[in-house]
Amino acid sequence: xxxxxxxxxxxxxxxxxxxxxxxxxxxxxxxxxxxxxxxxxxxxxxxxxxxxxxxxxxxxxxxxxxxxxxxxxxxxxxxxxxxxxxxxxxxxxxxxxxxxxxxxxxxxxxxxxxxxxxxxxxxxxxxxxxxxxxxxxxxxxxxxxxxxxxxxxxxxxxxxxxxxxxxxxxxxxxxxxxxxxxxxxxxxxxxxxxxxxxxxxxxxxxxxxxxxxxxxxxxxxxxxxxxxxxxxxxxxxxxxxxxxxxxxxxxxxxxxxxxxxxxxxxxxxxxxxxxxxxxxxxxxxxxxxxxxxxxxxxxxxxxxxxxxxxxxxxxxxxxxxxxxxxxxxxxxxxxxxxxxxxxxxxxxxxxxxxxxxxxxxxxxxxxxxxxxxxxxxxxxxxxxxxxxxxxxxxxxxxxxxxxxxxxxxxxxxxxxxxxxxxxxxxxxxxxxxxxxxxxxxxxxxxxxxxxxxxxxxxxxxxxxxxxx
Numbered sequence: 001x002x003x004x005x006x007x008x009x010x011x012x013x014x015x016x017x018x019x020x021x022x023x024x025x026x027x028x029x030x031x032x033x034x035x036x037x038x039x040x041x042x043x044x045x046x047x048x049x050x051x052x053x054x055x056x057x058x059x060x061x062x063x064x065x066x067x068x069x070x071x072x073x074x075x076x077x078x079x080x081x082x083x084x085x086x087x088x089x090x091x092x093x094x095x096x097x098x099x100x101x102x103x104x105x106x107x108x109x110x111x112x113x114x115x116x117x118x119x120x121x122x123x124x125x126x127x128x129x130x131x132x133x134x135x136x137x138x139x140x141x142x143x144x145x146x147x148x149x150x151x152x153x154x155x156x157x158x159x160x161x162x163x164x165x166x167x168x169x170x171x172x173x174x175x176x177x178x179x180x181x182x183x184x185x186x187x188x189x190x191x192x193x194x195x196x197x198x199x200x201x202x203x204x205x206x207x208x209x210x211x212x213x214x215x216x217x218x219x220x221x222x223x224x225x226x227x228x229x230x231x232x233x234x235x236x237x238x239x240x241x242x243x244x245x246x247x248x249x250x251x252x253x254x255x256x257x258x259x260x261x262x263x264x265x266x267x268x269x270x271x272x273x274x275x276x277x278x279x280x281x282x283x284x285x286x287x288x289x290x291x292x293x294x295x296x297x298x299x300x301x302x303x304x305x306x307x308x309x310x311x312x313x314x315x316x317x318x319x320x321x322x323x324x325x326x327x328x329x330x331x332x333x334x335x336x337x338x339x340x341x342x343x344x345x346x347x348x349x350x351x352x353x354x355x356x357x358x359x360x361x362x363x364x365x366x367x368x369x370x371x372x373x374x375x376x377x378x379x380x381x382x383x384x385x386x387x388x389x390x391x392x393x394x395x396x397x398x399x400x401x402x403x404x405x406x407x408x409x410x411x412x413x414x415x416x417x418x419x420x421x422x423x424x425x426x427x428x429x430x431x432x433x434x435x436x437x438x439x440x441x442x443x444x445x446x447x448x449x450x451x452x453x454x455x456x457x458x459x460x461x462x463x464x465x466x467x468x
Contacts (some may be wrong), residue, residue: 018038067084093217097194097196106192129168192214240266345451364461
């Protein structure tokens with residue numbers, strides 16, 4: 001963690017979550033919610049933006065997102081926070097899209113462009129930069145190479161080991177650079193816009209934005225309301241929680257039951273069940289002549305295929321998300337039980353919206369705020385947890401598990417040889433790699449992909465990121 005943690009969007013987001021959860025628990029949230037921006041940013045505090053009023057407006061929009069609303073809508077701009085809070089109930093409709101962009105927080109990034117640093121350009125004899133440019137955008141003027149921004153398409157060819165003096169530089173827009181499929185773009189008015197028809201909700205833009213302009217629309221308050229009302233609630237806990245909370249999942253389970261959860265389910269069992277089902281599905285597919293099957297363990301990968309790689313849709317396994325499997329079992333036994341998935345993902349929020357067996361989703365950050373509000377656990381985000389219980393590392397990553405189980409099942413079956421490939425993290429090269437598998441240019445008949453490099457423990461909503 002960085003030492004300079006005072007003005008980070010992560011710290012402010014967590015502070016607001018904890019303050020809101022505590023005030024709700026104390027019964028004072030309605031009284032203080034409109035004052036929160038001033039409480040967090042008092043008159044004598046150091047400003048980050050142009051003025052303290054601007055900083056407070058950004059805080060206000062972050063609170064709107066914590067209430068589960070979109071801070072960029074006209075309604076959110078006109079209503080008081082107290083009014084918005086009064087409309088929330090334990091069974092309030094869920095937001096379809098879990099991400100939103102704050103207009104007030106966005107706009108600090110310069111235009112993305114490729115430029116030549118004049119002091120570094122030596123006007124070398126080879127003029128490799130000029131010859132590599134497919135658009136004739138680079139020219140020599142007054143003894144220095146210069147880029148015509150009107151001609152430049154930012155193809156990047158001049159950036160790849162062309163200039164030996166490192167004179168060519170690209171100014172990135174962090175959210176755009178982080179997005180693996182180009183679903184977020186800065187518009188002409190200087191604000192980022194998310195194309196939800198393409199977005200896979202991997203959360204990389206949420207992590208990358210240095211201004212905290214990309215925000216999650218939370219379900220924290222409906223969960224707190226359900227707990228306060230004493231409704232039957234089941235917590236479905238992702239295995240990576242073992243590395244997020246002191247004492248691991250066993251202690252976390254005991255704590256959740258103390259604060260009102262009726263049932264706590266470790267998702268590990270459902271992950272292994274899904275892997276077995278995928279393993280069993282592989283054999284008939286292989287015997288019918290299908291060349292490739294892809295695992296559905298990571299919902300970000302499923303969205304990548306469904307929205308951006310339609311040619312690969314038939315390769316997806318038919319096995320549902322482990323979260324859905326766990327939710328179904330709970331609903332079959334207790335139809336009135338509210339199911340709350342707890343994990344490090346943004347994409348789980350989106351997949352849960354489409355899943356009738358999951359009612360709410362809490363991130364690890366939000367759960368940390370809940371536990372702090374109830375006074376049971378004190379969470380220090382900068383501290384790494386080292387006393388977690390040991391468990392299957394494959395389940396921790398939710399990647400490679402199907403291949404491991406399949407190899408065990410097919411140990412003596414030479415008719416279904418398995419060639420597995422694990423892709424650790426979705427990035428801009430992932431689609432190219434998947435195309436190679438699809439066309440048979442790279443050998444594999446079972447591909448498992450996880451959205452976050454390093455596994456689920458490195459998800460965008462983790463409290464602490466363990467060492468790889």
